[in-house]
Amino acid sequence: MKLIVQIPALNEEETIATAIRAIPRKIPGIEAVEVLVIDDGSTDRTVKVAREAGADHILRMPSNVGLARAFSAGIEESLALGADIIVNTDADNQYCADDIPALITPILERTAQIVVGARPITEIESFSPLKKALQRLGSWVVRQASGTDIPDAPSGFRAYARDAAARLCVINTYTYTLETIIQAGRKRIPMTSVPVGVNEVTRPSRLFRGMREYVTRSAKTILRVFVIYAPIPFFFSVAAIFALPALIAIGRFLVLYMAGDGGGHVQSLVLAAALLAMSTVLSAVGILADMIAANRSLLEDIRARELLRMPQSRSDSVKRAKILSADAA
Incomplete structure (x- = not known):
């Protein structure tokens, strides 16, 4: 059984090596672990550093297409490379790679086809009280829209079984996290979550410029996907x-x-x-x-x-x- 860990990256030369080297290469029940870096139009040394750090595959986008499209391109490339399980993680080494075995365990045990890593939101010091409250509210809204019980919907640390990954079709250009959960819930793909750890924050998020933009875009995404699938x-x-x-x-x-x-x-x-x-x-x-x-x-x-x-x-x-x-x- 092959596991591919995909890492979307945009100008991450300072952290991509740490993220790649932290990935465990020997996991019980897995015959091969490979790393795929999706370069989303980086203008720095991200690709060179990733190769030197041991990335097995590099998928270079022709220009900056955004996180959601880079994620989708990575899923398609991972499937083409014969992945049985796909793990998605961030290039800034936000998530603890040592939790990958726990993340894929429900898939190996055939109890779920999608597993979302649930961060300890209340314990993350870099999150303000407002952000923690909005995280809980957003996850609750996604649970209502998807009919699932995922406590940390915005988490990008996820594992996908091959069949489940092929059935997901991201149409949003902003972020894939909320949309894929609602899609999976509406398509009745078995899904669960496991607690995962996080590493020290090395830089602020570049996905959105402020809390208002994040809330607005997330609300639009949830509404749009719900209208499309329900x-x-x-x-x-x-x-x-x-x-x-x-x-x-x-x-x-x-x-x-x-x-x-x-x-x-x-x-x-x-x-x-x-x-x-x-x-x-x-x-x-x-x-x-x-x-x-x-x-x-x-x-x-x-x-x-x-x-x-x-x-x-x-x-x-x-x-x-x-x-x-x-x-x-």
């Missing part, structure tokens, strides 16, 4: 918000009409008609979105099958090349 509950809920006051207005008019005072309250019927029209349109949009979601699910299944076939395709290509070389000789 359109019926979302649009029908919004439609109900319009339909309820419409029904109240109609009921009010009928009561007044039965009391002989309905003539002066026709505007209630006009308002109710407008609200019901909006509710009907939203319900129709929800049905159409659900049909689109069903089509997207079929396309994602096709994509997953193609990703799982890539190592075999590469092997077949190598065999054909060897046969052609032999015939030419």
Whole structure:
């Protein structure tokens, strides 16, 4: 069984070597451990330092594409390299690599296909009280949207079984952490979390410029992914918000009409008609979105099958090349 530890990196020449060397190369139940660094358009010595530190594979993006796309590219490359388990960690050595064996244990035991490393949020001194509160709130919102029980949704220290990794399709360009949990929950991929340690913070996060930006972008991501993967509950809920006051207005008019005072309250019927029209349109949009979601699910299944076939395709290509070389000789 092969484990590939992928590390998205952008200008991490000062920390990438420490992160790579900390990765355990011998793990019970794993035959081979390899390191894949995804260079997201670095302009410093990140790639050279990574090679010198022992990275087995370097995937260089043509330009800076962002963390989410670099993560997705790494997943596809890891699958193409024949990974049975993929662990994602940060290039700034934030997560304790000694916890990788514990992180992949639920996958080896076949009790889960995705495992998220849960950091001790309350014990991290570099996190302000506000950030800790927002971390807990954000994780709670993700749990409600995904139907899962992951206590640390923003954690980037994760392990993916091969089949689960192939089924994930990140569409967000900002971050993959929240989206993949909601996707996995909606696709009923078995998921769990294990406690992991963290190392001393070496630099502030470069993913967002401030807490307001982080909260805003995370909220947009959660809402967008929920709408994409659960359109019926979302649009029908919004439609109900319009339909309820419409029904109240109609009921009010009928009561007044039965009391002989309905003539002066026709505007209630006009308002109710407008609200019901909006509710009907939203319900129709929800049905159409659900049909689109069903089509997207079929396309994602096709994509997953193609990703799982890539190592075999590469092997077949190598065999054909060897046969052609032999015939030419």
